[in-house]
Amino acid sequence: LVQLGVFLFANGMIGYLYERRRRAEQLTDEQREWFSTTLASIGDAVIATDLDGCVVYMNGVASRLTGWSEQEALRQDIQTVFHIVNEDTRLSVDNPALRAIRDGQIVGLANHTVLVSRDGTEMFIDDSGAPIKGPAGEPTGAVLIFRDITSRRQARRALEVSESRFRAAQETSLDAFTVLEAVRDSTGQIVDFRWTYANPEAGRILAHAPENLIGRRLLDVLPGNKNNSELFERYVQVVETGEPHDLELYYDSERITGWFRNMCVRLGDGVAVSFSDITERKRIEIVEREQRQLAETMRDIAIALGRTLNLADALKLILAGVQRIVPCETVDVMLCDSDGLIFVAGSGGYTDRGLDEMMRGFHFPYRDLPLLRLAAETRQPVVVPDIKDCPDWVPMDFEEWRCSYVCVPIQLQEEIIGFLNVTSLESDYFQVPLVERLARFAHQIALAVQNARLYERALEAAATRERERLARDLHDAVSQTLFAASIIAESLPRQWQTGPDKVM
Structure with missing residues (x-):
């Protein structure tokens, strides 16, 4: 009976242990299938090796990238x-799986690693290798996880080339260029801008090294952008509306x-400014x-x-032209008479100060005024800053309001005939x-004076000729009358002798 009991116990234990092993193997197979399905479903390529560096597993992505099927790669x-x-x-690169083991x-x-597939196709990859360890921490192999980054690498390289070209263009550009990002307060309002880029020309114009501008606020460096100009508000408007400006x-x-x-x-949440x-x-x-x-x-x-041959009209027109071309406070023309005295022939700007009447009363030798005398002697303008x-x-x-002055001599042929005087409220104005x-x-004034003189002479000549003509006509009429009277006087005695009644 005891032996039977031991047999039954042993048989039960064997059955229990067999069933437990069967279930463990089933669980292991299920886990292996789950892991295999999971690795086959991810987007990265996965290769597992044993301690000798031989392939024991490869998912579909790895097969596609390497050009090896899983069956062909096993044990390779x-x-x-x-x-x-x-x-x-x-040159060949140290394999990450072997290094991990x-x-x-x-x-x-x-970096700069290229995967060469079985058919010779090359691609840039990004990967890592990790050791596979057993329950006790002992190494059992390695796993490689990698992905094709060719498109990303090409895009990054294209971006690098583009940035390099941009920087080369901007570094040598004759125009200043800066990039500013918006600085906002807690309510989202733009309160400033911060430099993220500035080329050398921008540094030259702004009198700051470009590297010293990066990270600094616009209004800390250039408060005049807001205080003395509309630039800051313009930048804010461009960010908020997207409408560029060119001003x-x-x-x-x-x-x-x-x-x-x-x-x-x-540009993003900021602006690019050239x-x-x-x-x-x-x-x-x-x-x-x-x-x-002026022309x-x-x-x-x-x-x-x-x-027009009227001097007053001509001077009025010329002085209006002076005030239009050379904005000034007052302007006047002084001409010399036959006695060497000067008088004001025309003026502008004195009416508002109530000085017209006084200007018309000027009549004195120009040599009593040092500046006029100097202009006449040198025949050159005299400027007083x-x-x-x-x-x-x-x-x-009356002239405490005057500040700067210029006197231009008016010359007709070799004769100084007057002076053009101009004043301004600004010092050092007459450059x-x-x-x-x-x-x-002044030359136009000389021509106007010359024309007026010629006109006066023509009038005088015409008047002289008319007087001479009238004198000749009168002389002829008187001569004819006297001649007729003498003939009559000679004939009257003879007629009186021959027939007195006919004379009466």
């Missing part, structure tokens, strides 16, 4: 199936002075406009002088270009 050396080389040197730790792939403006702040062209477009100094272009435009205006004024004056600093200036009670323009007006 990992370096044969997973053939990697350096992109530049073309050797070092017992996760190993990443070196020309005069800037005078932070020791930056001049005309600038400013072009701005939205700007250039156009001060010289503006100066040329102003000079061209002034020259054109048109001179043409109109020349035409008018051909139509500030009359307060001029010892030769003859002060008058060379303005003085040259005034000299042209």
Whole structure:
């Protein structure tokens, strides 16, 4: 009975142990199937090796990338199936799976690594290798996980080339270029901008090294963008509306002075700004406009002088031209009479100050005034930047408002016939270009005076000729009358003798 009991117990234990092993094997097969299905379903390529570096598993993605089917790859050396080389040197690269087995730790792939598939196709990959360890921590193999990054690498390289070209273009650009990102407060409002890029030309114009601008706030460096100009508000508007701007403006702040062209477009949550100094272009435009205006004024004056011989009308027209071309406070023309005294023949700007009547009363020798005398002797304009600093200036009670002055001699052939006097409220106002323009007006005044003189002489000559004609006519009439009277006087005695009754 005891033996039977032992047999039954042993048989039961054997059955129990057999069933437990069967269930364990079934569970292991299920787990292996689950892991195999999972690895086959992920997007990365997976290769597993044993301790000798021979392939024991490969999923479908790995088969596609390496060109080896799983059946062909099994038991093959990992370096044969997973053939990697350096992109530049073309030399074989240390296999991450073998390094993971050797070092017992996760190993990443070196940069610039290329996978060469079985058919010779090359692709850039990103991978890592890790050791596989048993329950006791002993190494049993390695696993490789990798992916094709060729498209990403090409896109990154294209971006790098694009950025390199952009930087090369901007570093050598004659236009300043900066990138600003918006700085917002807790409510989302833009309160400033921060530099993220500035090229060398921007650094030159802004008087800051480009690297010193990066990270700094716009209004900390250039408060004039908001305080003295509309640039800050313009940038905010571009970010909020997406509408670019292209404007020309005069800037005078932070020791930056001049005309600038400013072009701005939205870039993310900020702006890209290109700007250039156009001060010289503006100066040329102003000079061209002034020259054109001067030429048109001179043409109109020349035409008018051909139509009028009245000196007062001609001077009025010329002085109006002076005030249009050379904005000034007052202007007057002083002419010399036959006795060497000067008088005001025409003026402008004195009416508002109530000085017209007094100007018309001037009549004195010009040599009593040092500046007029100097202009006459040198036959050149005399410029006084500030009359307060001029010892030769003859002060008058009514002229405390004057600041700078120029006297241009009016010359007709070799004779100084007068002076063109112009004043301004600005000190040092009469620079060379303005003085040259005034000299042209002085020449027009000389022509007007010459025309008026010729006209007066013509009138005098005409009057003289008329008097002479009348004298001749009178002389002829008187002569004829006297001749007739003498004939009558001679014939009357004879007629009286022959027939007195006929004489009566």
